[in-house]
Amino acid sequence: MSLHLGNASGKPSYSFLGPVGTFTELALKQVAGAKSAKARAVDSVAEALDDIAAGRSTRAIIPVENSIEGGVSATLDALATTSDIRIYGEYLVPVNFNLYARKGTKLADVKVIATHPTAYPQCRGWLAANLPGAKHLPATSTAAAAAGLLENNLADAAIAAVTAGDHYDLAVLAKNIGDNKHAQTRFIQVGLPGALPKPTGADKTSVIVELPTDRPGTLLEMLEQFAARGVNLTRIESRPIGDRLGRYRFNIDAEGHVLDDAVGEALTGLHRFSPKVVFLGSYPRADKVQTKPNGNNSNKDFAAGDAWLKHIRSGR
Amino acid sequence: MSLHLGNASGKPSYSFLGPVGTFTELALKQVAGAKSAKARAVDSVAEALDDIAAGRSTRAIIPVENSIEGGVSATLDALATTSDIRIYGEYLVPVNFNLYARKGTKLADVKVIATHPTAYPQCRGWLAANLPGAKHLPATSTAAAAAGLLENNLADAAIAAVTAGDHYDLAVLAKNIGDNKHAQTRFIQVGLPGALPKPTGADKTSVIVELPTDRPGTLLEMLEQFAARGVNLTRIESRPIGDRLGRYRFNIDAEGHVLDDAVGEALTGLHRFSPKVVFLGSYPRADKVQTKPNGNNSNKDFAAGDAWLKHIRSGR
C-alpha cells in the first residue's frame, strides 16, 4: 500500500513498518525529504528488509529499541542475519496511546479492547482504574486494531497511536492512557550500503559482535577493544544467536563515526578479536549529543601517534 | 482454571503461563513433585507473579529465555521490578511445533493459520514451502489458537505445541514444522524467598544489576567484580530500565551457588558497586554442568586466605 506516489526514479522511497497510523509513520515524518517521497507500509521488519534487498524501496524505517509495535527483537535479529544493510539515521518518537472507538460508543460500553500485545500491558494502570473488566483482543498492530473497529464488531475499542486518528474515522474515548508518560521508541533508517553520512561530531556507530569462545573473560576483552582507543559505548545489548542456548551476539552502539581514527581502529581490533563483526553504520545521533573527548583520542592525537611511529620505524 | 486439585494445604501449588497445552505445561511436567500438585494456568507472567505474592500459588513456572509463548522480556522485566522473588529451579523444553486442524481439514484447505505472533515466524520456512498463500491470525498463545479452532471458524489451522494435542480433539496436519530443529526454551520455577536449594556443584546464581553511572568503563568494572573472584558468567543480557532510553540493567547468570565463598564475595562486591542489585536465587543447573574451577577460588582456598588474613591482623 502506498501513502504517496513519488513521481521520479532516482528519488528515495521508503518502506515502513505499517500499517499507516502506527508510531513508525511518526518516525517517517521526521526523515528529511521523506514528505514527498513514495512510502510503502509493510507487515513486518523482515518484509521491510526484503523490500530493500529487492529494490522495491531504497530505504526502510523500522523500530529498534523499546518498541511498541513489536519491533526490537525482530529488528535486532534481522540486522544480525541480513547481509549488507546499513543504518543511515535514527529517530526518537514519543509513545502516546489513545483509546479509540466507533462514533457513539461510550466508555462504559467497552468490554473488548483490540490492540497489539505489546501495547496492551503498557496501559495496564489506566485500564485497571477505568475499565477493570475489559478483555484484550490481540491485533497485529495498533493501527490494525483501529482499522478493525470499522470492519467488524469483534472489539468495542482500540488502543492506538495518536496518528491513527488521522487515518480512520473514529472517536477518541481517552487520551494519553499509557502508564509511562516518558516512553519513547527509537527508529532507524536502513538501506543498502552506500556513501556514509558525513561525521557531525555527534555521531553513533553500530556494530554486532560475536564473542570468539565460551571461555570467561572474552566479554571483558571485547570491551577493552573500545576502551584502549577511548571509545565510549552508549548501548550494549546481548541477543541469543539462536543456534543453541548460551551463545550470544552483542548489539553495540559506540560514540563517534567510523571515519574517526579512534572508532576505525577499535573496529579493526574487533575484526581481529571476533569471529564475526557486522558493521551497521555511522550516522548522526537523534539526540545530537556531541561526542565527549575521552583521553587523547582525537584524530589529531592519532595523527601525532602515527607520525611518531613512522619516525621511529624509519631508523632516524 | 485448575488442571488438578491438590488435596492438602502445605503442599506446593503451581501457577503456570497457560493455557494448558503450551510449552510451559511441558516445563511443569519436569518439576519434581508437581505431578500431583495443584496447578493453575494463568494469562501472563505478571498474573503468575501476582499469584505468588497473593498466596494463590506457592510457585510459578514461567519462560525466561528464547521463549515461544512471549515470555522473555515480560519475565526479565517482571523479575527486575517485583520484590522478593526467588528462582528455585530451571527447566529446558525442546520447541517442537505441529500444525493442527479440525478433523477432516486437508492441508490444501488451509488459508488462515492461527498462532502466537512469536511462533509464526519460527515456522516461516515450512510455511513458505507448503502453504505459501496462507494468512496469519494472531492468538494470545499457541494453545489458545488450537482451542479457537473448536470454537469458531476464523482460522483453518493452528500452530501449537505437541502438548496441545493432549487437550483438544484435533487432527495433526504436519509434525515438527519449526525451522530450527534444536530450538528450546528455558523456564524457571519462582516463589517467595525461602530456604535455598542445596549446592550441588552444578549450580547457577542469578542477579540483576544496575550500573552506577553513565560514565564509560562501568560495565568493565562490574565484570571485574566477578573476575576478581574467579566466577564465570553463563549469561549476561541487558534490558532497558524503562524510565528513559540509554539506561540498562543487566540480567546475569553466574556459575556457582551463593553459599560458595567465591560467589558470595562477588555478590558483596556488586552490592557495593551498584546502586541496585536484585538477588534472584541459586539453583541447580538444568544441564547439570559442573562448575569448573577457575584459579584458586574454592571454599578451601577462601578459608586459607581468611586464615592468613586473621594471622597477619593478629600481629603475630
Added chain:
Amino acid sequence: MSLHLGNASGKPSYSFLGPVGTFTELALKQVAGAKSAKARAVDSVAEALDDIAAGRSTRAIIPVENSIEGGVSATLDALATTSDIRIYGEYLVPVNFNLYARKGTKLADVKVIATHPTAYPQCRGWLAANLPGAKHLPATSTAAAAAGLLENNLADAAIAAVTAGDHYDLAVLAKNIGDNKHAQTRFIQVGLPGALPKPTGADKTSVIVELPTDRPGTLLEMLEQFAARGVNLTRIESRPIGDRLGRYRFNIDAEGHVLDDAVGEALTGLHRFSPKVVFLGSYPRADKVQTKPNGNNSNKDFAAGDAWLKHIRSGR
C-alpha cells in the same frame, strides 16, 4: 657501636644503617621515643635484619627508596627473603650533600673525593662546574668517607650528609652540592611481628607479591585484586626474583590499613591469586595524606554488603 646506651630492658632498641653521620641517623631522629633509646650502627641492611632476628635490637631503621646510602635494592631483596619482618613506620629525609675536608684544605687543593658510589653521581653537576678534574675514591658510606679524611690522606675531601659534620671535626668546603635540590630518601622502621600500628586514616600497607605464571595478563589480574576493592596503590616496583632472568616479584604499597575491610579483602584475593605473598605491615604514612574514598569501599559499605549477603543466604 652504640650511640647511646638504653638503661632498661623492655625498652625499644634500634639498629640503623651506619655509621653515625649518615642520612639514616637523620631518619632515626624522627622516630618517636628513639632519642633516649639504645641505638646500634651497623654496616649493612642484612646486618640490621640479623640484629632483629637475633634480638640484639628490637627495631631497625633502613632506607627503602631513592637511597643514597646504597639501600634500595638491598632492602627490597632482604624484605622479600627474610621471614617474619614487619614495617612499623616510615620517615622522609631530605637529601642534602656537603663537601667536607680537613681544616685548612682549600677547594682548589681537592684532587681526590671520597664518597659512596651512589652519592658521587648525584653531585655530578656541581663537580663538573667546580672541581672538573677531581677523581672519585669509593667508600662504603658517606660517613665512612668523612671519617676517612681524619684517618689517612687517600682523599682530599668527602661528600657526606649534613649530619656528618656533627660527628667529625671537619670543615665544610661547600654546602648543598647535590644536583637535585628536592631529593629525599624514604626510610622504614622494621621489627619482628607484633601489635599492628593503629589505623589513622592515613595509612599504607606494604606487600611483596610473586606472579603465578609467566603467561601474559597475570600482572593485570593481580592489579584487579586491588581495583575490585577500590584500593589505590602508591607504589609498585618490580625486582628480579634472582633465581633466573625474567622472573619478578612486585613490591607494592597500597593506601589503607590491613584492618580496613577493603585492604583485608584485597589481601585475601592476592593470597589466593599468588603463589607467594609477603605481608610487610600497615603503618602511618610519613606524608600524612588521608586515604581518599574510592567508590563504596568504606568499612560501612563492606558491613552493608556483608549484612545483605547474610540476609540473602538465610533464605528470608
Added chain:
Amino acid sequence: MSLHLGNASGKPSYSFLGPVGTFTELALKQVAGAKSAKARAVDSVAEALDDIAAGRSTRAIIPVENSIEGGVSATLDALATTSDIRIYGEYLVPVNFNLYARKGTKLADVKVIATHPTAYPQCRGWLAANLPGAKHLPATSTAAAAAGLLENNLADAAIAAVTAGDHYDLAVLAKNIGDNKHAQTRFIQVGLPGALPKPTGADKTSVIVELPTDRPGTLLEMLEQFAARGVNLTRIESRPIGDRLGRYRFNIDAEGHVLDDAVGEALTGLHRFSPKVVFLGSYPRADKVQTKPNGNNSNKDFAAGDAWLKHIRSGR
C-alpha cells in the same frame, strides 16, 4: 684506553663499561664483528653514552639487568634521560666469580678482600664458610679490584670475573664462589638512531613509559594498550622518575618488533596515552625465543582488519 685499534673509518667501534677484565668484556666478545673492532673501556654508563653522543664510538656495551658491575639503575636512568639512543642487541653473560690474589698468597692469609660493592654480597655464603673474618674493601669495579692487587697492598685478594685472569698476572685462590650458580647479567648494545635490526620472529621491543597522572588505574590502562593488540611483555620494571618520591617511569620489554603491526599499533596507543614514551629499539632476543602468537594479531590479521575497515569506510 683501547683494547685493539680498528684500522678503518666507517667501521663500528665500541665503548664498554670497563676496565678490561669485567663481565662487560665477556658481553663484548659475543657481539658479531666486534672482535677486530676498536674497543674503548670506560668508567661509567654515562661515559659510554657520552662517547656515543660525541662520536668517539659508534656503539656501547652496557649492563642492563641483574648487573654485577653496578649497571642496572645507572643504565635504566641514563636510557630514560638521554635522547636519541637505540638498542641494537642484547647479550647474556653467566656470572662466575673467582677469588684472585698475588702469587704466593694463601687462602689463610686473606684478611681484606677488594671488590665492587654489588659483587661482595653475592659471595656472602662462600665467604662466611671459608673466610669468616675477612673485611671488604670497596672498589669501583671487580677488574679494578684485581688490578689493585698489583699496585698496592691495601687488599690481600680480589673477587673478580673469570676474564680478569686474562689481563692480570694473578693466582686463582678459589673458583666459582658466587652463591647463585645460575646468575647471569644481561647487556645491551646501544648507539645513535639508525637502521633498525631486521625482524627475526624472535625480537624484543623496549620502551620507557611515564604514567599520565597519579590517579589509580592508569597502570592498568597502560597495560591494556599492549593487551588490546595481543602483545606480551617480558619485563616491566618501575624506576622513580627522580623529581620527587611517588612518580615512576616503567621500563618495558615487549615481545615482537616495532615493524610488526601489533607492536607498532600498541606503541601509537602508548604515545597517545602517556605524556612521555621513549622508544629504545627493536632487536633480536638473546634467548632466541620465538614470539608466540597471542590471538589474531599477526601482520596478516592486521592487514585483513585494515582491508575490512577500508571497505566499510568506502560505503560499498
